[in-house]
Amino acid sequence: MEDLTPREIVKHLDNYIIGQNKAKKAVAIALRNRWRRRRLPSELRDEVLPKNIIMIGPTGVGKTEIARRLAKLVKAPFVKVEASKFTEVGYVGRDVESMVRDLTEIAISMVKKEHTDRVxxxxxxxxxxxxxxxxxxxxxxxxxxxxxxxxxxxxxxxxxxxxxxxxxxxxxxxxxxxxxxxxxxxxxxxxxxxxxxxxxxxxxxxxxxxxxxxxxxxxxxxxxxxxxxxxxIDMDKIVKEAIERTEQSGILFIDEIDKIASRGSGVGPDVSREGVQR
Structure with missing residues (x-):
C-alpha cells in the first residue's frame, strides 16, 4: 500500500472495471488518505476519521467490484451487507453491530491464513x-x-x-x-x-x-x-493484528441503502409498514 499512488490504484482498477472514473478516483484518494492517517502520531490519528463514500448507479456498473478489488489490492478485510436486512418489515432487523463483527471475523481468517502460509x-x-x-x-x-x-x-x-x-x-x-x-x-x-x-x-x-x-x-x-x-501459530497475536487491520483498513460495503431511504416525513399510516431498526 505504501508504494501505491492514487494514479496507480486507478490504473489497477481499470484492468477489471470499465469506466466509472470518478468512483475509481474517489476510492483511490480515500485509500491514500488512510495511508497518510496511519503515519500520523497516535494522539492525532483519532481526530482524523475516514470518510464514507456513496456510490450511486444501476445494477452491474461495478460499484461492488470497485470496493472488492480495492480490498484485495491492499489485503484489507471486506464485507458486503444489504441494508434492507437490518430494517425488514414484520420484525426487528438484525443488530447493526453484526456488520463490524462479520468484518472482524473475515480479518481473523485472512490474518490466520497469512500466518499459516508462513509456517x-x-x-x-x-x-x-x-x-x-x-x-x-x-x-x-x-x-x-x-x-x-x-x-x-x-x-x-x-x-x-x-x-x-x-x-x-x-x-x-x-x-x-x-x-x-x-x-x-x-x-x-x-x-x-x-x-x-x-x-x-x-x-x-x-x-x-x-x-x-x-x-x-x-x-x-x-x-x-x-x-x-x-x-x-499464535492465535492471540493473530486476533490482535486482525482487530488492528479491521480498524485501520477494513472496508464495509452497505448495499441497497436506497431501499430503506424514506421519502416521507415519518408520520402517517405508512409508518406501520416500515421496517424497525435495532
Missing part, C-alpha cells in the same frame, strides 16, 4: 514425520549404529514415496480432535445473534475429544499439516 513448510514436514511414524513405527532404542543408519535410510525412502504420492492410497489410523457439544443451541427468529454469541463464547470452552479415524495417507497428511500449523 506451512515446517508444518508439512512435521506432518510427514507423523505419517512416516505410522507407516514405519520407531524401533527399540537399544540398537547398534548400523541398525540406526539402516532405519534412517528406510525413513528417507518412505519420505520420497510419500512426496511422490506412491503411498496416498494406503490406510492409516490417526487421532482427530473434535469438540463435543454438551447441549443443542436452538435458533429462533430474533435470537440469531444470541446463537452466534453463544457459539463464540462456548467455542473455546467445549471439551475436546480425541477420536480415532482410519483415513487414507493423502487425507491424513492434509489433516495433520493443518493440526501442526495450528500449533505453530
Amino acid at each position: 506451512y513448510e515446517k508444518a508439512k514436514y512435521l506432518a510427514e514425520e507423523r505419517v512416516i511414524d505410522l507407516l514405519l513405527p520407531p524401533r527399540s532404542r537399544k540398537r547398534d549404529v548400523e541398525a540406526k543408519e539402516e532405519y534412517k535410510k528406510t525413513r528417507e525412502k518412505f519420505r520420497e514415496k510419500l512426496r511422490r504420492g506412491d503411498l496416498d492410497s494406503r490406510m492409516v489410523e490417526i487421532d482427530v480432535k473434535e469438540k463435543v457439544m454438551p447441549f443443542g443451541i436452538v435458533s429462533n427468529i430474533g435470537l440469531e445473534e444470541m446463537e452466534i454469541n453463544l457459539k463464540e463464547m462456548l467455542g473455546n470452552l467445549l471439551p475436546e475429544k480425541m477420536k480415532r479415524k482410519k483415513v487414507k495417507v493423502s487425507d491424513a497428511l492434509v489433516m495433520l499439516t493443518e493440526e501442526e500449523a495450528n500449533k505453530l
Whole structure:
C-alpha cells in the first residue's frame, strides 16, 4: 500500500472495471488518505476519521467490484451487507453491530491464513514425520549404529514415496480432535445473534475429544499439516493484528441503502409498514 499512488490504484482498477472514473478516483484518494492517517502520531490519528463514500448507479456498473478489488489490492478485510436486512418489515432487523463483527471475523481468517502460509513448510514436514511414524513405527532404542543408519535410510525412502504420492492410497489410523457439544443451541427468529454469541463464547470452552479415524495417507497428511500449523501459530497475536487491520483498513460495503431511504416525513399510516431498526 505504501508504494501505491492514487494514479496507480486507478490504473489497477481499470484492468477489471470499465469506466466509472470518478468512483475509481474517489476510492483511490480515500485509500491514500488512510495511508497518510496511519503515519500520523497516535494522539492525532483519532481526530482524523475516514470518510464514507456513496456510490450511486444501476445494477452491474461495478460499484461492488470497485470496493472488492480495492480490498484485495491492499489485503484489507471486506464485507458486503444489504441494508434492507437490518430494517425488514414484520420484525426487528438484525443488530447493526453484526456488520463490524462479520468484518472482524473475515480479518481473523485472512490474518490466520497469512500466518499459516508462513509456517506451512515446517508444518508439512512435521506432518510427514507423523505419517512416516505410522507407516514405519520407531524401533527399540537399544540398537547398534548400523541398525540406526539402516532405519534412517528406510525413513528417507518412505519420505520420497510419500512426496511422490506412491503411498496416498494406503490406510492409516490417526487421532482427530473434535469438540463435543454438551447441549443443542436452538435458533429462533430474533435470537440469531444470541446463537452466534453463544457459539463464540462456548467455542473455546467445549471439551475436546480425541477420536480415532482410519483415513487414507493423502487425507491424513492434509489433516495433520493443518493440526501442526495450528500449533505453530499464535492465535492471540493473530486476533490482535486482525482487530488492528479491521480498524485501520477494513472496508464495509452497505448495499441497497436506497431501499430503506424514506421519502416521507415519518408520520402517517405508512409508518406501520416500515421496517424497525435495532
